[in-house]
Amino acid sequence: MDEFTAEAFVNREDPIPVISITPRSSEESNYPIEKGSSSDSVKSGLSANRLKQKIQDVKTKSDWTPGLSLQERLLAKLWQQVIPMDGSSEEPDTVKKPSTVQIDRPAFSLPVMSTNFRRFNARIGIVFLFQARVINVLSWKTPTHTLSFLCVYSFICLNPYLLTILPFAVFLLFIMVPGFLARHPPPPPSASTSSTTAYYSYDGPALAPAQTIKPVSETSKDFFRNMRDLQNSMADFANLHDATVSLLSPATNFSNETFSSTLFLMLTILTAALFPTAHLIPWRMLCLVGGNAAIIGGHPSVAAFMEKLAQQVKEACEEVKDAKGYVYATTFGIPIPTSPSALTTLLKSAAAISLDTYPEEREVEVFELQHKSVSPYTETSEWETFVFTPTPYDPLSPSRIAGDRPRGTRFFEDVKPPPGWEWKGKKWQLDLECREWVIERMITGVEFEVPGSNASAIGEEVGGWVWDLPFHPPDEDAYNAADDLAFGDYCQTNGKSKSAKKEDPKGKGKMVKRDFEESLAGANGTGEWRRRRWVRVVQRISVDDGSSDSS
Template identity: 35%
Template sequence: MNYAPRTIREFSTLKDILYGSDDATSSSSSQESSGSKESRKDHITDKLLERLFASALPAADAVNGGSTMADVAERLQDQKNRPAFSVPVMARNFSRLNSRVGVLFRLQYKIMRIMIWRHPSHTFSALAIYSFICLYPFLLIIFPVAVILLGFMVPAFVQRHPPPPSPLPSFPVPSEGPPLAEAREPRPVPELSRDFLMNVRDVQNAMDDFTCAYDNVVSTWTRPTNFKDEQYSSAVYLALLALAAALFVLSPHLPWRHILLVYGWVVVIKKHPKARRILKSSHEMYVSPREHQLSNVFDTWVQKDIVLDELPEQRHVEIFELQRQKNSDVDEWDDWLFSAAPYDTLSPQRASKQRPQGVRFLDEVLPPVGWKFVQNSAWKLDLRPAEWVLQRSVVGADVDNNSKWVYDTTVSGRRGEWRRRRWLRVCERHSAGEE
């Protein structure tokens, strides 16, 4: 059964929906004013869609393959000068891509035919070129020039000077004299043509190939590298670190040209149908029974030698108790609040004449995000206030080592209206799944 007419009708319907029908595009000039209104309407629709995607749709977190907030901000900055999301723009770009992407898929299929030995003479020719490049690396600089000369310019010359017809197959020798044919210019294939539909199918299959390759890479490398199993990932890290150190020492002494030469030939020979059958049977007979044994040996080494018994990281969290003087003539102070900053004379909040921020009571102080207070720990007064004053480079401060208060000082040397002292409490990191 022939599905081509049905496919063409579906593509025509899609094109009419996205771009408008030919009757609409060929309307008279009396409708051009309404066209500007429709363009404004489309612009408003695109803005609404963009707002919808930005606010209504859930965002994937970094654990599930999404982006962190820093990545999102950087991508938005990179996309600032790019067009916003638009369904017509996406459809137009998709159509333009399918009209021009055929050359990439033709190159892909040529490489595949070489790798699977479709034509052994072509495969041996490619291996010969690869061998010369491995043995004489300077040819890599000449290779792009040779591709332009032999792959583009010579065929273009033969196109303009076609050889005379011959009943016997022979090497095409260009005809002499003036050009006999027009120069061929690469052009996008027409929409809804056979080549266009073939490109659509190739793009569809390329998306599936990329998805499968991505899933295979993730499934293969997730367990060894994401430290979900810390013992296993630590063992892999040590093995890779030892490998990197060995390669750093041995790399200058290895014959890399010959290694790449042998490796390339081995990879291509493995793709030969007969070689694949032999390797498959050999793998099932000799390698597969030992893979499980090697895996068990590695797991036993991991369980025995990789010991992870580290205690949670502990640090001190600080809070500053702020008090304000009631009257400059009386040494009486009001409890103000507990703040994360000392609210000294050079603090940004105080310089901008803002009130300090914090909580009224010490029990209301919470640990930082991702931390928790150690069980049975309590707030302790910092008995060495001069140290944190020196560490923070607090100027204009009068330290009272007896009461542990740090006072503001005025220009005349008198104590100011604010004083503070620091309290400390031990907190520790907790796991992501722990409340």
């Protein structure tokens, strides 16, 4: 195994991790290997093109070709069942998706993933090197580097326009200058020269080849160091993600509506206040003092001093416990929380607001539908309760025109509230003002009782009923016989009927009006269906989940 790979960015200051490598089998050695590797004994695996070709061969050929082994056939069949070919979705061809930019990307494949991971791991060393350098600077391992960084940071805070110069300065000092020094290295020390200090010659031709960044070899220690750093970085990201979710989720997902509403109100006030005052805040001095304090506070001596000072202050203050067991340190009579839990409790008690606990309310309706048999052999027939339905089933409703029977329940007790709602009132209320909902829905072909009228087409029973008008097919005497009309206020001519002559004593052929009750009595007054509207108040079902803090 090589010790290291020359001209590659890796972190070589940490010890190499101890890992074990499983040797390849004899079958895996037949697969093509990646080009450009230094050792052919470890780099192997199926390429994406070859795997795709094998699957397509097995899919198109029905016979067993001798070129494929049993394991390859089983693997190809497994991929066909699990992963769609060519990255296509499992939706049928009949479903047309909106036109979008199609990007040709390879489908999921274990060999492709393995190859990409090896390539990625061989080139990720520069990221870990930068991470190690940042940690060294902030942890004061080299004080001169940290002080230099503080100087640069202070200059940028005082003069923010220097941020435009920073990328060019980094490009010159960390890329161009090292590249030039690599081309003009110092001469080797000789025995005749007494000074051992290396010096660079800027004159004359280049003495060394140009430096090229190359990926590390897969058999070097640097490759396994990158694997170790990548593994730890994934663990750090997962821990940071979980910590962020556990901290922000309970405060922002309104599991505790009082605390989340208080936080929302405070952020709204702060946002509104920053609009006119943001330009008055000395942001340069805040960044300068805050950044320097944070970096200087990371010095071991300063951190030890601050810890000792905090311990002395804690001993000087009196500690008290509240009813929930949280410890507070009192300074000049002011309670100061000494733990994050106590701080959260203090903020909740100080910024608690009262919320409207009344749930949302709505009014729902149901129609009591009744039916009456209309037969020429029976003079009168009684109304029978048919069904309780959410629609009025008027003469021009689509379900009635299509010939469908009204849908609903036979009994009032079987009417259920909508999903997510519950009954607030105990009883249904009858809507006696039927005129409003009939006009609101623009229902035609029906008649209803006018409030304050003593006449009713359905007898003495009064209760917000809306009945259908009787249907009469047109014939020759449709406009001559008053008995065939639904309304009694239509005009009739004299000489056409006896009733008209009776009401026109002078016989001069004037238009006369029949009485409302007489007209309806002669025409049976109603159709086959009638309905009335019942209303009831529902309210939202409140959901109290106590699992909000378990995330």
